[in-house]
Amino acid sequence: MTGKRILMIVGDFGEDYETMVPYQALEMVGHEVDTVCPEKEAGETVKTAIHDFRGDQTYLEERGHDFEVNATMADIDPADYDALVVPGGRAPEYLRTYDAVLDAVRHFFEADKPVASLCHGPQILAAAGVLDGYEMTAYPAVRAEVEAAGCSWVDEVTRDRNLVTGQAWPDHQEWLAEFLDMLGTDIEHGETAAVADD
Numbered sequence: 289m290t291g292k293r294i295l296m297i298v299g300d301f302g303e304d305y306e307t308m309v310p311y312q313a314l315e316m317v318g319h320e321v322d323t324v325c326p327e328k329e330a331g332e333t334v335k336t337a338i339h340d341f342r343g344d345q346t347y348l349e350e351r352g353h354d355f356e357v358n359a360t361m362a363d364i365d366p367a368d369y370d371a372l373v374v375p376g377g378r379a380p381e382y383l384r385t386y387d388a389v390l391d392a393v394r395h396f397f398e399a400d401k402p403v404a405s406l407c408h409g410p411q412i413l414a415a416a417g418v419l420d421g422y423e424m425t426a427y428p429a430v431r432a433e434v435e436a437a438g439c440s441w442v443d444e445v446t447r448d449r450n451l452v453t454g455q456a457w458p459d460h461q462e463w464l465a466e467f468l469d470m471l472g473t474d475i476e477h478g479e480t481a482a483v484a485d486d
Contacts, residue, residue, distance in 0.1 A: 291318040291319045291320055292319045292320070292370040292371055292471050292472075292473075293319070293320050293322070293368065293369050293370050293371075294314055294319050294320065294321045294322070294369060294370065294371045294372070294373060295321075295322055295324065295364065295366065295369040295371070295372050295373070295392065296310070296311060296321055296322070296323045296324070296372075296373040296374075296375070297324060297325070297361075297372070297373075297374055297383060297389055297392065297393075297412070298323050298324070298325050298334050298355060298357065298375060298379065299325050299326070299334055299379030299380070299382065299383045300325075300334045300335050300378075300379060300382075301334075301335060301336065301337040301349075301377055301378040301379055302334065302336055302337070302355075302375050302376070302377035302378070302379035302380075303336065303337060303338070303339050303352075303375060303376045303377030303378075303406075303407060303408075303456075303457060304336035304337060304338045304339075304352030304353055304355075304377075305338070305457035305460070306375035306376050306377060306406050306407055306409075306456075306457050306460075307336055307355055307375045307377070308336070308353065308355065309457070309460055309464075310373055310375065310404070310406075310460075310464060311323065311355075313464055314373070317468065317473055317475055318473075319471070319473070321373070322358060322359040322364065322369070323355070323356075323357045323358050323359065324357055324359050324360065324361040324364060325357050325361060325383075326361050326383065326386040326388055326389060327361075328357050328360070328361070329357075329360050330357060330358055330359050330360045331356065331357075331358075332356070332357055333354040333355060333356050333357070334354070334355050334357065334379070335351070335352070335353075335354060335355075336352030336353050336354075336355050336377070337349045337350065337351065337352050337377055337378060338350045338351070338352045339377065339407075339456070339457075346429070349378070361388055361389075361392075362388070366391075366392045366395035366396065367395065367399075369396075369401070370401060370402070370471070371396070371401055371402040371403065371404070371467075371470075371471060372392070372393065372396040372401065372402070372403045372404070373403075373404045373405070373467075374393070374403070374404070374405040374406075374409035374410075374412050374413065375405075375406055375407070375409055376405075376406045376407020376408035376409045376426075376427060376456065377407065377408060378408070379408075380408045380409055380410075380411040380412045381408070381411060383412055384411055384412045384414075384415035384416075385415075389412060389416075390412070390415060390416040393412060393413060393416040393418060394416050394417075394418060396450070397416075397418040397450070400449070400450050401450060402450050402452070402467065402470045402471055403450055403451050403452070404451075404452045404453075404463065404464075404466075404467040404470075405426075405451070405452075405453050406426075406453065406454045406455075406456065406457070406459065406463060407426065407427040407430075407454070407455065407456045407457070408426070408427050408430055409426070410424065410426040410430060410433075410434045410453060411426075411430060411433060411434075413434075413437070413451075414433055414434050414436070414437035417437070419434055419437040419438050419439040420437065420438030420439070421438060421439075421440075422438075422439045422440070422448050422449070422451055423439065423440045423441075423442055423446055423448040424439045424440070424441070424442065424446050424448060424451060424453040425441065425442050425443060425444060425445065425446050425453045425454065425455050426453060426455065427455055427456055428443075428455065443455075445459050445462040445463050445466060447466045447470065450470075452466045452467045452470060
């Protein structure tokens, strides 16, 4: 497999697991992931938030990690990338106000390149006006917003054309597997043997 070049758009108080896990998993299997945030230079960090589910009517938010962006949004060209990842959390509600973010998202849809989005990430896709006619999912509280943008709602990890969507970080396993398949990622598992000493 030849690794793909993937763009990930992140921001302050994006969901920690939805930022860290896809970044690490995609890099681990040989893809190159450039992380960008508007008005942040390569080497600067965004603050993440951990959203947990503890029986309340909505999620609980706690402080996560400092996540380093490794590219500068003003310097990148979306045409140089093979795929896009848009994580969730609180970041999408403000990231969607940046024209550069919306223009980047539109490029991937216009060019029919793979896009993976999770949780509140589809708020950005809705603002970019690219969801009309798609079958998809998102965090349930975002359902009305994405349906208003023209999508058909499904209550599970969904792959429709170039778009893979999930509801939140508990969907990682299936969501990432669908995205890796879309990217053409071939992971070979070697045989291992465990030997126990008596």
